[in-house]
Amino acid sequence: MSYYKLFGLEKEPFSTSPDPNFFYNSPSHKTVLKRMEINIRLKRGLNLIFGDVGTGKTTLCRILAQSFEKEHNFMFHIILDPSFKTEFQFLSQLVKIFKLEPDFNSTLDYKEAIEKYLFKAGVEENKTIILIIDEGQKMSLENLELLRTLLNYETNEHKLLQLILMAQVELIPRVNRVRNFVDRACFKYTINPLDEKETKELIEFRLKTAGYSAGRSLFSDGAVKLIYEYTMGYPRRIGMLCHDALTEAVMNEKTLIDGPDIEKLIGEVKFSLA
Numbered sequence: 001m002s003y004y005k006l007f008g009l010e011k012e013p014f015s016t017s018p019d020p021n022f023f024y025n026s027p028s029h030k031t032v033l034k035r036m037e038i039n040i041r042l043k044r045g046l047n048l049i050f051g052d053v054g055t056g057k058t059t060l061c062r063i064l065a066q067s068f069e070k071e072h073n074f075m076f077h078i079i080l081d082p083s084f085k086t087e088f089q090f091l092s093q094l095v096k097i098f099k100l101e102p103d104f105n106s107t108l109d110y111k112e113a114i115e116k117y118l119f120k121a122g123v124e125e126n127k128t129i130i131l132i133i134d135e136g137q138k139m140s141l142e143n144l145e146l147l148r149t150l151l152n153y154e155t156n157e158h159k160l161l162q163l164i165l166m167a168q169v170e171l172i173p174r175v176n177r178v179r180n181f182v183d184r185a186c187f188k189y190t191i192n193p194l195d196e197k198e199t200k201e202l203i204e205f206r207l208k209t210a211g212y213s214a215g216r217s218l219f220s221d222g223a224v225k226l227i228y229e230y231t232m233g234y235p236r237r238i239g240m241l242c243h244d245a246l247t248e249a250v251m252n253e254k255t256l257i258d259g260p261d262i263e264k265l266i267g268e269v270k271f272s273l274a
Helices: 002-007 027-041 057-067 087-097 107-124 141-150 169-175 196-209 221-231 235-251 259-273
Strands: 046-051 074-079 128-133 161-167 185-191
Touching: 002 235, 027 046, 027 057, 027 128, 027 161, 027 185, 046 057, 046 169, 057 074, 057 128, 057 161, 074 087, 087 107, 087 141, 107 128, 141 161, 141 169, 161 169, 196 221, 196 235, 221 235, 221 259, 235 259
Parallel strands: 046 161, 046 185, 074 128, 128 161
Antiparallel strands: none
């Protein structure tokens, strides 16, 4: 955006879009990505990743898929909204994304077509099929049961479907109701918000990625402290508050964002919500 030239920026640094280039890879996120990559390569099956809104789960999905894009034996499929009302609707979506053509339109035929596809791809063609489901908290109990069925498709050595289920923590009681579902997970992890140090690093990383190179911090330590306390370390909230702070700085032709600037913005937000 042209008015960010005041800071020497080439791009919007605090967009809420899940752009992998602007993803701050915290120690927690690094752990998740590395463990998921290992489990995919070993064909271990189910990975359960939990985290509140704004902790970066959707961006993690994209980064994981991006890290395999030069390896053609790994085939990623992503479902961003799994709020299917019936098992058949869910199966229909899987048939569509796997590009299958079952002989008949029935639950049984769809399951058989998916099983044959996974066996052909995973055994005969030596491919690894990965299904990432984001917003997993939207899944019904019936469709979680379907996932358990799909995880039964395996050889003596490995699972034929690598499943990554990303969800808010509200899904945990539901998955615990599905018999043996959690027990099948080779990796369970909850992504926590950032601490204050990581909040500062995220802000500086995003500014640098957007082209900022003034040689000094654009946000004072006092400003970062208030940002951390107000956002509680959630990356999406940090980005939204920093975006507002940057906009205010541009409007007032300020080249340093300090504590009082953040206090003013927080006060305005609280007033608008009152």
